[in-house]
Amino acid sequence: MVQIFRFMPNTRTNVFCACATSDAMTLAPADAGQQQDGVRATVGVSGDGASLLRGILILWIIRLLFSKTYKLQDSSDLTEKEIEEIIEEWQPEPLVPRMSKEKPAPSYNIVSGPPCHKITVNGKQCINFASFNFLGLLDNDRVKNQALQSLRKYGVGTCGPRGFYGTFDVHLELEDRLAKFMRTEEAIIYSYGFATIASAIPAYSKRGDIVFVDEAACFSIQKGLQASRSHIKYFRHNDMEDLERILKQQELEDQKNPRKARVTRRFIVVEGLYMNTGAICPLPELVKLKYKYKVRIFLEESLSFGVLGQHGRGVTEHFGVNIDDIDLISANMENSLASVGGFCCGRSFVIDHQVFALLAQKAISDYVLIVILSQGYCFSASLPPMLASAAIEALNIMEEDQGLKVVGESISPAFHLQLEQSSGSRESDVRILNRIVEYCMDRKIALTQAHYLEKEEKFLPPPSIRVVVTVEQTEEELEMAANLIKEAAQNILQ
Amino acid sequence: QVTMNVGVAHSEVNPNTRIMNSRGIWLTYALGVGMLHIVLLSIPFFSVPVVWTLTNVIHNLGMYVFLHAVKGTPFETPDQGKARLLTHWEQLDYGVQFTSSRKFFTISPIIIYFLASFYTKYDPTHCFINTASLLSVLIPKLPQLHGVRIFGINKY
Numbered sequence: 254m255v256q257i258f259r260f261m262p263n264t265r266t267n268v269f270c271a272c273a274t275s276d277a278m279t280l281a282p283a284d285a286g287q288q289q290d291g292v293r294a295t296v297g298v299s300g301d302g303a304s305l306l307r308g309i310l311i312l313w314i315i316r317l318l319f320s321k322t323y324k325l326q327d328s329s330d331l332t333e334k335e336i337e338e339i340i341e342e343w344q345p346e347p348l349v350p351r352m353s354k355e356k357p358a359p360s361y362n363i364v365s366g367p368p369c370h371k372i373t374v375n376g377k378q379c380i381n382f383a384s385f386n387f388l389g390l391l392d393n394d395r396v397k398n399q400a401l402q403s404l405r406k407y408g409v410g411t412c413g414p415r416g417f418y419g420t421f422d423v424h425l426e427l428e429d430r431l432a433k434f435m436r437t438e439e440a441i442i443y444s445y446g447f448a449t450i451a452s453a454i455p456a457y458s459k460r461g462d463i464v465f466v467d468e469a470a471c472f473s474i475q476k477g478l479q480a481s482r483s484h485i486k487y488f489r490h491n492d493m494e495d496l497e498r499i500l501k502q503q504e505l506e507d508q509k510n511p512r513k514a515r516v517t518r519r520f521i522v523v524e525g526l527y528m529n530t531g532a533i534c535p536l537p538e539l540v541k542l543k544y545k546y547k548v549r550i551f552l553e554e555s556l557s558f559g560v561l562g563q564h565g566r567g568v569t570e571h572f573g574v575n576i577d578d579i580d581l582i583s584a585n586m587e588n589s590l591a592s593v594g595g596f597c598c599g600r601s602f603v604i605d606h607q608v609f610a611l612l613a614q615k616a617i618s619d620y621v622l623i624v625i626l627s628q629g630y631c632f633s634a635s636l637p638p639m640l641a642s643a644a645i646e647a648l649n650i651m652e653e654d655q656g657l658k659v660v661g662e663s664i665s666p667a668f669h670l671q672l673e674q675s676s677g678s679r680e681s682d683v684r685i686l687n688r689i690v691e692y693c694m695d696r697k698i699a700l701t702q703a704h705y706l707e708k709e710e711k712f713l714p715p716p717s718i719r720v721v722v723t724v725e726q727t728e729e730e731l732e733m734a735a736n737l738i739k740e741a742a743q744n745i746l747q
Numbered sequence: 748q749v750t751m752n753v754g755v756a757h758s759e760v761n762p763n764t765r766i767m768n769s770r771g772i773w774l775t776y777a778l779g780v781g782m783l784h785i786v787l788l789s790i791p792f793f794s795v796p797v798v799w800t801l802t803n804v805i806h807n808l809g810m811y812v813f814l815h816a817v818k819g820t821p822f823e824t825p826d827q828g829k830a831r832l833l834t835h836w837e838q839l840d841y842g843v844q845f846t847s848s849r850k851f852f853t854i855s856p857i858i859i860y861f862l863a864s865f866y867t868k869y870d871p872t873h874c875f876i877n878t879a880s881l882l883s884v885l886i887p888k889l890p891q892l893h894g895v896r897i898f899g900i901n902k903y
Contacts, residue, residue, distance in 0.1 A: 322845060461831060
């Protein structure tokens with residue numbers, strides 16, 4: 254009988270302890286152990302012990318039925334009068350905080366007209382060294398025409414999130430095109446560039462997970478990390494030794510507590526080209542660290558998309574890193590693509606479960622996962638279709654950027670310049686190359702196409718310009734010729 | 748709001764906390780236990796005492812697994828996984844003790860235990876099994892054991 258009362262005195266205080274701290278993980282089980290022993294002793298002796306237990310249980314039921322039932326929204330302890338008094342006393346803060354006289358009010362430079370090469374700021378015409386218009390596609394006629402056509406077809410906005418009649422065929426087409434361009438399995442579109450990485454990070458990284466991020470990460474990454482409620486560990490900007498140091502520290506902690514390590518997900522968040530410092534991240538070393546310490550890489554490519562790499566695919570193409578090694582690539586479409594919004598792309602499922610055995614989450618870049626989990630994707634209106642069409646057209650322009658490729662050894666005195674992408678038929682290729690040759694001849698550089706008796710050749714080589722370098726040409730002449738050929742190609746092939 | 752009902756839109760961040768308050772769930776639970784008992788009764792090999800002990804044991808096993816062993820939520824919650832390391836019992840009503848659904852789920856295994864011990868005619872073996880099973884389900888429900896993981900079992 255005495256054992257029952259041990260339940261009562263502590264329970265009230267423990268209830269409030271449990272309510273007050275939401276992570277109440279450690280309440281001292283002072284009574285439980287002793288209680289267990291007492292009960293086991295009673296059960297051992299069958300007749301008396303069992304009836305004693307039953308007596309305890311009946312008393313416990315009676316106690317539960319007649320004690321106060323707590324509800325979640327418990328009324329407060331204050332009386333009506335006290336509530337009124339507190340309301341009377343309350344003084345609202347001013348909506349606009351008082352500004353000090355020293356800090357000047359923010360003033361904006363007003364741009365009239367498009368912020369392209371020549372920009373009119375505050376009435377003055379200047380050359381634009383400020384906008385992120387890397388590929389100059391902002392004022393491109395083809396992009397503008399496509400946007401106008403789309404505007405006439407779809408209207409201006411979408412009036413709905415992606416899941417609620419806000420998905421148009423242009424969205425799906427743009428996602429498909431981006432996935433093909435970046436050579437990943439899937440891609441999805443966000444309607445606001447800042448929110449792209451800020452929504453993608455908390456979709457994967459939750460409380461209890463660990464994110465290693467560069468100190469110079471941009472503000473949207475920082476907001477994403479804050480929203481994820483994970484443990485954030487910073488490493489010095491672009492310093493791989495520092496990153497390795499904290500990864501090793503984490504590994505030591507994991508070895509001390511392997512069960513906790515098994516449910517903790519680890520991520521590295523880096524930018525391809527840092528907006529704050531203009532540095533490029535050392536991606537090959539990062540991939541090595543990824544496989545050594547089993548962390549996932551999230552790469553933010555807003556500034557490097559369209560800029561780095563031979564075709565503009567970003568820092569992965571720049572370093573020749575396999576795109577499948579990067580778990581998630583996120584980028585703004587507001588810089589090189591001269592549109593609005595952002596996209597994320599990556600693999601559809603984790604390839605090798607063994608390598609990532611320490612990570613609990615199975616499908617990190619699953620298209621379905623980000624669709625369900627990312628609040629920035631689910632709960633905001635989709636990208637206006639005219640901006641999606643403009644982005645598709647900008648992608649077209651980026652992709653069709655064909656040029657000449659050099660075929661032959663660099664020490665060879667005779668080498669060929671072929672078209673990277675054939676225009677369809679041999680005749681049109683020959684005509685294009687002819688125009689380049691004529692352009693150069695007009696400017697005093699003699700070039701020739703490689704001519705063949707087409708029907709006689711066993712294996713006909715593709716049409717090309719054959720360039721010959723001799724001992725008689727000077728350095729300056731070589732420079733001039735190279736520049737001229739480049740200029741000719743740019744003028745004729747674009 | 749205090750209850751969360753089927754077919755009604757709710758703004759509950761973690762539905763696990765409110766589900767045991769929703770309309771009809773106590774009745775469903777009672778009918779489920781009754782159905783289990785009837786199914787066991789219809790097996791010809793088992794005598795009535797064995798059936799009652801089996802009902803008690805299976806019910807307590809199910810209750811232990813779903814309320815005290817499995818942690819977190821079967822769905823993603825917008826609070827970034829606050830309840831990831833909490834069992835369902837610990838998540839109920841956001842940790843407030845002695846609410847009506849907690850009382851109901853504490854009393855129901857005791858009722859089943861009394862019925863089982865009556866129908867097994869207080870036979871010692873059955874009594875031992877039933878008591879052990881009841882204790883395995885009653886002890887985790889104590890407010891003192893909220894959030895406690897003995898020997899670190901089931902901690903992560």
